[in-house]
Amino acid sequence: MELRSFAVSVDPSIQASVVLILGIGVILCFCPSLVRTQNFPSSIIWVGRKNQMFSVVRACLREYTAGLSTVLDGYEKYSKAGKPFILPAIGFDAQIVLPPDHIKWLIAQPKEILSSRAVQSEKVGIKYIAPNFTFNYDHALIEALRVDMIRNMGRVQSELVDEIRAVVDETLGTDKTSWKEVNVFDAMHMIVFRASSRVLYGRDLCHNDHFIQSSLRLATWFGLGIMVVGQVMPWPLRRFVGSVIAIPIAYYRRQCTNHLWPLLAERFEKMKRKKLDPGFEYSPPGDMITWMTRTAIDMKDQTIESPKPVASVFTMVNAGAISSSAVTATHLFLDLLGYDSDLEYYHALRHEAEAAFDSPEAWLQPSRFFDLHRTDSTVRETLRRSPMTNRGLARQVMPPDGVTLPDGQHLRQGTWIGVAVPGIHRDERFYPDPDAYQPFRFAPEQTEQQGSNNGDHKRTLLVTTSDTFLSFGHARRACPGRWFASHVLQLLLAYITVHYDVQPLGKRPANAVWGDHLVPPTGTKMKVRRREVRQ
Ligand code: HEM
Numbered sequence: 057m058e059l060r061s062f063a064v065s066v067d068p069s070i071q072a073s074v075v076l077i078l079g080i081g082v083i084l085c086f087c088p089s090l091v092r093t094q095n096f097p098s099s100i101i102w103v104g105r106k107n108q109m110f111s112v113v114r115a116c117l118r119e120y121t122a123g124l125s126t127v128l129d130g131y132e133k134y135s136k137a138g139k140p141f142i143l144p145a146i147g148f149d150a151q152i153v154l155p156p157d158h159i160k161w162l163i164a165q166p167k168e169i170l171s172s173r174a175v176q177s178e179k180v181g182i183k184y185i186a187p188n189f190t191f192n193y194d195h196a197l198i199e200a201l202r203v204d205m206i207r208n209m210g211r212v213q214s215e216l217v218d219e220i221r222a223v224v225d226e227t228l229g230t231d232k233t234s235w236k237e238v239n240v241f242d243a244m245h246m247i248v249f250r251a252s253s254r255v256l257y258g259r260d261l262c263h264n265d266h267f268i269q270s271s272l273r274l275a276t277w278f279g280l281g282i283m284v285v286g287q288v289m290p291w292p293l294r295r296f297v298g299s300v301i302a303i304p305i306a307y308y309r310r311q312c313t314n315h316l317w318p319l320l321a322e323r324f325e326k327m328k329r330k331k332l333d334p335g336f337e338y339s340p341p342g343d344m345i346t347w348m349t350r351t352a353i354d355m356k357d358q359t360i361e362s363p364k365p366v367a368s369v370f371t372m373v374n375a376g377a378i379s380s381s382a383v384t385a386t387h388l389f390l391d392l393l394g395y396d397s398d399l400e401y402y403h404a405l406r407h408e409a410e411a412a413f414d415s416p417e418a419w420l421q422p423s424r425f426f427d428l429h430r431t432d433s434t435v436r437e438t439l440r441r442s443p444m445t446n447r448g449l450a451r452q453v454m455p456p457d458g459v460t461l462p463d464g465q466h467l468r469q470g471t472w473i474g475v476a477v478p479g480i481h482r483d484e485r486f487y488p489d490p491d492a493y494q495p496f497r498f499a500p501e502q503t504e505q506q507g508s509n510n511g512d513h514k515r516t517l518l519v520t521t522s523d524t525f526l527s528f529g530h531a532r533r534a535c536p537g538r539w540f541a542s543h544v545l546q547l548l549l550a551y552i553t554v555h556y557d558v559q560p561l562g563k564r565p566a567n568a569v570w571g572d573h574l575v576p577p578t579g580t581k582m583k584v585r586r587r588e589v590r591q
Pocket of ligand 1: 172197198201373374377378380381384444448449450526527528529530532533534535536537538540541
């Protein structure tokens, strides 16, 4: 009796701790086979591993609280000296981090040698949280983003401006007399999802509340799945936990696909008919569904016969991709309001946006968008400081006999490699005063001054990828949606600075580190008030 009342009244946090300790005990019983070492060569050194019993397991466990310290330590000690190192991981699946001078070699390798898809499947956890997801259909999406999206940027801009105006006014309010407190993470997700959906899915779906809510929930569960299953969960438990998280993901994916499917099926059928019979009267709207359908229909190998799998891949990839933009928008406002208590940067950005968009028509002109030099630089600075992933250019070694690194060391099949993005982005050899938040460091005024100091003037745009700016990846597999993301993020920043006053946060709330991912705080609130704007 006494025992039962103890069991009922015990604090849930104590129960959770007991389960955790028991879990860790069970895990330790299975070590050292627990850690997937991928047979690393003994010539490559582990960082964060001490001379103690169960040293590898304990190094992995320490990663729960290490934040970025292990990866930055490894970067300082080894990457800067041109050497690879082994990084322990909280998922017990350590990986090799290559130095920046190996990047040229890494990006030159074809997918049969180094595969990003293989990493996404296991290390990101896709095969557990979305078991029936196939990468076979995403080439239509990637092609449409690379070709049609860029070609149609003028039309994209006017759609975006229209939607940003509507959703920002709804989310941040239009009352000019009092301050409104909004959750930064939630507000940015709503604004970015609605604005992006207008171009990706068209006006009707973007104004369909059930579709937008389902997309947001899909993105939340997908993001949670990637972090919990792909990063935090010890890899032997991935299949089990993944199959639980797969349920809400499948549910919301189906909800989204149910909305998208009839639209895509109709577009597929009519565009196919138009191709066979040019006299058939039909002109599809200019959105991603049309561009993707056209790419799929025109594909030489004719692999895409039915739109159903395309609809499913489209919703899934977009949920992840739009989330990247929404998380970046959150970092952007936390940086601007958190680092600068005088809001000097915010007011300078407003000044720039007012000059570029000096009439309602100017908002619709792509040439004016390219006057937003400081805005472009501000988003790039946020992505430099807070990239989506800490380990960039993640690839898996594919050939059965492995690969040989440029320094002669041999890696076996299945080894995961990548580079330390936070280390590279904070390296003083590539960025002067790298720890300082300098939103205009990439703007022409700054780069011209540096160029006249060292005789070399180079302007970089937000979308420019390089060996030293890896937030969008680099080279062949770099993000094909970055031009679109750049438009969304810069237009929303310009619209908000012109139309809203804000209050500084006092300090920049810290990001959390979940395995390879940097996550902004989700509870921070900002105060905004609508301004009087003459236009
Ligand atoms: C700020 C926002 C974004 C960031 C930081 C970002 C970042 C990235 C990164 C790091 C990669 C992987 C590169 C690699 O494997 O090395 C990637 C791939 C990709 N991104 Fe983005 N992305 C963003 C927005 C978007 C948007 C809005 C879309 C589409 C609407 C998009 C579509 C894709 C696709 C389809 C891939 C896969 C490319 C491939 O496998 O070849 N992304 N992105």
